[in-house]
Amino acid sequence: MRAATLIRGLALAAGLFLPLLVSGPAAAFGDCSAPGYLASVEERMEGLAVDCTEVDRFQIETPKGGRQVRIVRTSELPTTDIPVLVREIRRGIEQSAARLSSVGAFAPADITIWISHLLPEPAADDEELDEVDGQIVGADDGCRMALYPASTGRRGLAITAAHEFFHCVQASEFPDTYDRASSSWWVEGTAEWFANLVFPGTGTSDGFVSEFDSVSHDTALTAMEYESVVFFFWLGERQGSGAIGRLMRAVQQPGEPAQQDALAAFLPAEEWQDFAEAYLSRRIRQPGGRAIASSPFPGDIYVWGEGSHSHEISARRFILARAQLEFGCGVWSVGEQSVAGTRAYREGSGSWQEELPERIVSDGGTPRVFQMAGFGTGPEGFSLRIEAFKDACQGCPATAAATGSLDQCLIGTWELVSGGYGAMIEEQLRQTGIFEHIDYPDLHRHFVLEPNGRYRQSPSEGGESGSMSERTPEGKLWQGFSNLRLETEGSWSADGNVLQLCEEQKSVSVDLTVIDPKGREERLDQDHEVTGTLSLLRSREYECSGNSLSLIEALPGAPAVRWEYRRQQ
Template identity: 30%
Template structure:
């Protein structure tokens, strides 16, 4: 676990900055050396590396120094190349962000342990103290500690404190700025040193706290938001965002500034992308996040459910609808500014559904509630709709395709009715296998349909040396509202009929009839039907347009939740 310490905003007192009383960068000045850490009194300082940070807007010197005694440590030579690389990477990252600058920087490398008042639990830590003429970074380093990559990542983070104090002073000089000061510094370090896992611990803190904590209550662990902002709008968006943050202290000031800079749609989108695992660090590494899923509530029957959230909190929970039932959701009220999204498919978020179909298995929804304004809540009435609240009704829900025997049902009826009479007159009747099909659908909202898709019967009558071919084709939809009335029974009320019938008759090679006309539709507004249903098969009689020979079906698709 790494330790990186925020610059001492309060100790330095940025709101009342004054130039250093000592000569800038004068290693022979004990006052200058003690400004890094009072325990360094008498240690002096010796330059180890002197280089320059170049960016589009200018250049500033950067150097690393250490005590006279430590300068003889042979291993320090290995820091020369990494520090030069740090300066180059920092300059490139500054260009990517845009709108930033940096003061001259001195990094004092010491093997002293971090002072107890800094709260560091590990031997490696860094602390930035920005002054108007120079940004001082004290680097408490143990040679047996972290890798050089980690050390440079840590220093890049501290350099952004130097950059922030120079570039964003009006929004930087108060205590409550710590949330973005640390989160954006972490983002900058990833721009300079992309593809690392050094923020994974901070991301885990956001995972744990974001269901109840507002964004401004985090420090380093606000970095997921900056990853998202940079990923979606580019690194320059991070710079623009920080420029517009609060100039006053306290949670109310941070909230007001966030409302000004991030609209409700952006905050909602961040929450959805975060929960869906879509956020990436600079250069594309997927953010190592495991969001807390939120409380689980199991729904088994009629109930009232309340969802609430606070500004810039990612409130989430889960609703599990018990299998074997159809449910309705009705939003009673929702406070202004609150957005509530439901998702049962990764990457797909919808408004709270009017109906939930949980026929074959439990249906689990993730729920995300967000607001940027004020505390808000929404209330939902969950019910079992009358007439479709039984497990038998639930079995009906879905799309059904006729079996081959059902598709050939009309041919069988023709044979039953006409073939004998034609034969008695010395003729014959033969029919081809039908073309096209139809689908029978029952929806969880109590609607249904018979959708004819070019279903065609073609028969040939032969008599006295001649033949006549007759083809009948159906297209269109019969729509109905359905309810069950008990085990194996229900009613259908017809509300739509757009079916058209096309009849084509040929006498030998000559077409004698080719006509398309609307289907007459059902003669009654509603009627009963009988059914037997299993997980994969359906037998049904009584739906308009389907004769008694067209009564067997297999399931095409599961009902959508």
């Protein structure tokens, strides 16, 4: 017991006499016992009589020369742990000074560190009432810092000292912007990054990473505080520690809009996009290589189901935009419009691509899901509209129907007996009263439904012929003769009494001869073939019995069309 007491006494005495051994010029520190001295950094000390004692003083080297650091305590602080507390604080400051040159030509003023005996007080503007581990204020004798061992514990003092040390650097280098509300995002984010640079792999920032996960989908980077450290982890890893110093110098304009303009100029758009992708891919690492403990929110889900849909995705300036794009069963034709900012997509854990596939086929029981990552640094922020049109002829899954599921009566080769599009067109032309004679050619005379779910429609051999004539009021006769060859093919299925025809390919050939009143002929030949991914879906009610097949198709705003077929085979 006596030995332990003696050791603690010697350690305390060494701390008290150490200022006499410090080399270099002594700093003009103020009297920490003077009224208002400690109150400048801790308002709860206002009006209290203070018995303040210096327990350590040492010199650090910075890119701008030597600086003096002293550590003080008040009489209310228990003396038992003072040597340990001083050791940890000094370790944090000295290691911070050693790493500062990697950030840039920065330096703090001389520093007074008060080891506070107070219990930590919750931050007044923090909804979750996080405890304050430390705080600083610039003063006429340098930077005054308060540390709270009751909050940090012994082990946390060193990294907290490193965080507050960087605040002293900021207060010295950027006195006009350091304590502005619009600067909190870079002031706190860079200080937390620096503490991790000095003491890598500690995991003390995990809570701030979790907060970034919670708010980054709707909060601009420039509206954050400590949680912005995620961005600085990425920037330091991507461009080195010097980039942090360059960024601080670049954003010294007062006000968030001005700082956003400076940020937009600081990094090109593709770098901001890489930050978005790196975060959502969970590949950002802290100094020292430890992966951040992040669980990103993947974004709202935008679903493409039946029919065609257009979805708009937007985010304000400097918000990390993200979304999940879900495509249901079918074949989709996809297009992007109204793009502001940058974006990229990936499916599952695949690589990021700048554009969505123009054609997305989803033929399984699970929809295909693409994640989008985007970032907008311009005043308009981020915006994107995605349109996707589903091929109405592709079922789910998009395979030919099994033979056993098809109505066997339908399978075969059918010949048109009456009705159809040709008869409907002829009737409409007759009703105009213009033509003296009309015989419109039949369309789709032959109709073949195959057992593999495919079909084709074709004319008679040589095509389908037609004719019409018109007589002018003066009695002059105009005549027209045509030969039409219309062929279509596609897939078919039957559901109840409804026949679904998915028209995928069409070819048309027309030979037209016009004879004027003097008997002169003029001929017109035209061939046309259409082949496309998306198809036209035709639905017709049917009755099939033996060798007869009747079809009825309802047309919007027009009479229904009826076909009567007889079986050939």
